[in-house]
Amino acid sequence: LEEQIRRSDRLKTIGQIAAGTAHEIRNPLTAIKGFMQLLNKSLADRSMEKEQEFVGIVLSELERVNDLVSEFLLLSKPKEIRLVSMRVGLVLQEILPMIRNEALLHNVTVLYYPKPELAPILADKEQLKQVFLNLGKNAIEAMDGGGTLIIRDYHDPYETDKIAVEISDTGSGIDAEALEKVFDPFFTTKPQGTGLGLSVCQRIVHDLGGSIEVSSDEGGTRFIVKLPCASGTDD
Numbered sequence: 001l002e003e004q005i006r007r008s009d010r011l012k013t014i015g016q017i018a019a020g021t022a023h024e025i026r027n028p029l030t031a032i033k034g035f036m037q038l039l040n041k042s043l044a045d046r047s048m049e050k051e052q053e054f055v056g057i058v059l060s061e062l063e064r065v066n067d068l069v070s071e072f073l074l075l076s077k078p079k080e081i082r083l084v085s086m087r088v089g090l091v092l093q094e095i096l097p098m099i100r101n102e103a104l105l106h107n108v109t110v111l112y113y114p115k116p117e118l119a120p121i122l123a124d125k126e127q128l129k130q131v132f133l134n135l136g137k138n139a140i141e142a143m144d145g146g147g148t149l150i151i152r153d154y155h156d157p158y159e160t161d162k163i164a165v166e167i168s169d170t171g172s173g174i175d176a177e178a179l180e181k182v183f184d185p186f187f188t189t190k191p192q193g194t195g196l197g198l199s200v201c202q203r204i205v206h207d208l209g210g211s212i213e214v215s216s217d218e219g220g221t222r223f224i225v226k227l228p229c230a231s232g233t234d235d
């Protein structure tokens with residue numbers, strides 16, 4: 001047991017150092033990105049296309065490092081959450097333009113039929129947006145040759161104090177072995193993946209008192225997020 005405590009202390013310390021380091025990486029990254037954009041512009045002014053191409057690669061790799069650092073920070077040092085009563089449909093409406101845009105690029109059809117009569121939930125809007133964006137992005141990335149992304153929200157028939165949001169796709173699916181690991185930090189099957197998206201989703205949903213489940217077969221994958229309703233009769 002002593003050994004276990006020592007190990008968990010050590011892991012905690014490593015986590016803190018890593019979070020601090022990630023934070024420190026951010027500032028120089030922002031500066032590098034800014035100057036690269038300036039460089040890109042002056043290369044464009046001089047029609048230096050080859051060099052512009054190189055700078056473009058640097059910028060897109062920077063974007064990857066930036067994503068990794070942001071997701072890592074979200075995971076290791078959760079922000080204060082501000083719980084506000086809101087309609088989940090409104091949150092979905094706000095991210096839909098981004099999802100549709102991404103879907104268009106990948107030949108994916110997005111179906112969402114808003115349900116205005118649903119009870120409000122208690123959540124942090126920015127964090128919840130992050131959850132649905134991550135799930136939507138994963139779904140689209142799983143549909144290489146196009147497909148359909150369906151978003152549904154409804155009162156959970158089993159847990160009536162919960163609202164469920166379902167995000168399902170007609171993509172590649174997840175095999176049984178991978179299904180066990182999808183929420184693990186750094187688990188990814190994508191060459192450019194961070195493997196942090198679903199860990200972040202799970203962390204946020206749990207912090208909100210909800211749950212997140214996944215099921216998958218050859219026909220595609222379905223994530224179900226359940227969130228507690230704002231009862232209005234609390235205390």
Ligand code: ADP
Pocket residue numbers: 134138139140142169171172173174178182187188189190192193194195196197198199221
């Ligand atoms: P990343 O997207 O960076 O790989 P995530 O944590 O978002 O990291 O996802 C982890 C892994 O889970 C993915 O690499 C993929 O293998 C699998 N996955 C997640 N969502 C889906 C989906 N909708 N369809 C198929 N596989 C998925």
Ligand code: MG
Pocket residue numbers: 134137138197198
């Ligand atoms: Mg992802």
